[in-house]
Amino acid sequence: MNDRTPFCYRQDQLFAESVSLADIAAExxxxxxxYSRAAITSAYQAFxxxxxxxxxxxxxxxxxxxxxxxxxxxxxxxxxxxIVSGGELERVLKAGGDPQxxxxxxxGKTCEEIQSALAANIFCFNVESEMELIVLNExxxxxxxxxxxxxxxxxxxxxxxxxxxxxxxxxxxxxxPATEAERIYALAKQLPHIQPKGLDCHIxxxxxxxxxxxxxxxxxxxxxxxxxxQGLAIDHLDLGGGLGIRYQQESPPTITEYVKALSATVxxxxxxxLIEPGRALVGQAGLLLTQVQYLKHTPARNFAIVxxxxxxxxxxxxxxxxxxxxxxxxxxxxxxxxxVVGPVCETGDFLGQDRHLTLEQNDLLAIMSAGAYGMxxxxxxxxxxxxxxxxxxxxxxxxxxxREPIEYLYALENLLP
Ligand SMILES: Cc1ncc(COP(=O)(O)O)c(C=O)c1O
Ligand SMILES: N[C@@H](CCCC[NH3+])C(=O)O
Numbered sequence: 001m002n003d004r005t006p007f008c009y010r011q012d013q014l015f016a017e018s019v020s021l022a023d024i025a026a027e028x029x030x031x032x033x034x035y036s037r038a039a040i041t042s043a044y045q046a047f048x049x050x051x052x053x054x055x056x057x058x059x060x061x062x063x064x065x066x067x068x069x070x071x072x073x074x075x076x077x078x079x080x081x082x083i084v085s086g087g088e089l090e091r092v093l094k095a096g097g098d099p100q101x102x103x104x105x106x107x108g109k110t111c112e113e114i115q116s117a118l119a120a121n122i123f124c125f126n127v128e129s130e131m132e133l134i135v136l137n138e139x140x141x142x143x144x145x146x147x148x149x150x151x152x153x154x155x156x157x158x159x160x161x162x163x164x165x166x167x168x169x170x171x172x173x174x175x176x177p178a179t180e181a182e183r184i185y186a187l188a189k190q191l192p193h194i195q196p197k198g199l200d201c202h203i204x205x206x207x208x209x210x211x212x213x214x215x216x217x218x219x220x221x222x223x224x225x226x227x228x229x230q231g232l233a234i235d236h237l238d239l240g241g242g243l244g245i246r247y248q249q250e251s252p253p254t255i256t257e258y259v260k261a262l263s264a265t266v267x268x269x270x271x272x273x274l275i276e277p278g279r280a281l282v283g284q285a286g287l288l289l290t291q292v293q294y295l296k297h298t299p300a301r302n303f304a305i306v307x308x309x310x311x312x313x314x315x316x317x318x319x320x321x322x323x324x325x326x327x328x329x330x331x332x333x334x335x336x337x338x339x340v341v342g343p344v345c346e347t348g349d350f351l352g353q354d355r356h357l358t359l360e361q362n363d364l365l366a367i368m369s370a371g372a373y374g375m376x377x378x379x380x381x382x383x384x385x386x387x388x389x390x391x392x393x394x395x396x397x398x399x400x401x402x403r404e405p406i407e408y409l410y411a412l413e414n415l416l417p
Pocket of ligand 1 (some may be wrong): 204241372
């Protein structure tokens with residue numbers, strides 16, 4: 001295992017930790033997601049250790065990969081969770097996560113979701129609008145509860161990332177404008193069933209520079225100083241997630257550099273620091289294993305048609321995202337430039353474009369850096385069952401989600417009478 005990935009070649013065969021991917025394909029079939037327990041553990045520990053003595057809570061962003069085995073692994077390491085739905089709350093509780101380490105983000109929390117989170121006694125609601133605050137106060141009142149609240153501020157910082165995953169610009173739907181924060185905090189203080197206790201922001205995902213994080217943190221600290229003059233006692237600052245990983249040529253800060261820069265910016269301020277990393281914890285820990293069905297050579301292009309598709313890994317189709325594609329067994333011969341595509345009936349169904357590969361029918365390919373926003377964004381488009389998920393731990397591969405049987409896909413449908 002090297003720094004970048006738990007996947008490496010041994011005598012021309014790609015391995016996940018100590019298990020060959022060819023063996024995993026033979027046992028569990030393809031396509032399937034393969035994760036490394038060691039990689040997730042070491043990423044979590046890198047975050048945790050980098051905080052040193054700074055009081056902190058790492059809240060894994062469940063949306064990045066919500067498999068129960070992954071949540072359970074992280075809970076066991078001491079992680080908290082950032083959830084954005086009642087469904088994610090249920091997963092966290094089912095996986096043994098601690099509600100007292102759970103924060104609830106999202107612009108559209110429903111009454112039912114708020115009720116479940118209050119009933120579970122979560123650590124904090126990251127409130128994203130004044131109306132949400134009022135609804136939360138009403139529901140908490142009906143339930144005889146006090147809702148712990150952090151206001152999510154939109155700091156208007158350019159995260160310099162793909163526009164679809166930039167969240168901290170004033171045009172974005174997320175958070176409360178910084179100019180409104182003092183007024184809404186004053187309101188929160190007056191509401192009988194609200195306990196204001198934190199301040200938070202999240203400026204976007206796949207950030208590869210440290211500067212926007214620091215700019216946002218400084219804006220939050222300025223705001224905090226202004227709130228203090230109003231007599232508001234805030235005990236934690238949540239700086240969200242967003243640390244990027246290397247998919248191709250990016251060089252994001254390391255986990256340690258990132259955490260140290262955040263702690264240094266916050267300095268001696270007596271605040272508990274929360275972060276909500278998703279991708280940086282699980283992204284490099286997973287790959288999508290797929291098999292070449294057919295090779296098609298046309299006058300215009302060479303196609304490698306594989307058994308995985310955009311419904312299994314949406315990022316290339318949705319964001320034009322790049323994922324490295326590696327052969328599971330290196331073979332000699334001359335390479336050709338391939339469009340690596342799936343069987344779905346969309347021209348946008350590609351996993352990689354213009355990839356130089358030496359291929360034969362039935363070869364296995366590994367689509368790298370697919371541990372985050374891979375399975376969690378998958379769908380059943382074209383009535384394709386969601387793929388299996390496997391977690392490797394040393395010499396052993398565990399099935400952590402079985403491939404969906406087709407009948408699950410239409411089980412809730414009814415014919416007309
Ligand atoms: C509120 C919130 N927190 C945390 C994250 C996790 O982001 P990332 O996976 O980029 O660390 C997201 C997703 O961008 C988010 O919306
Ligand atoms: N789905 C995005 C990340 C979104 C983060 C959610 N706020 C991706 O695959 O890169």
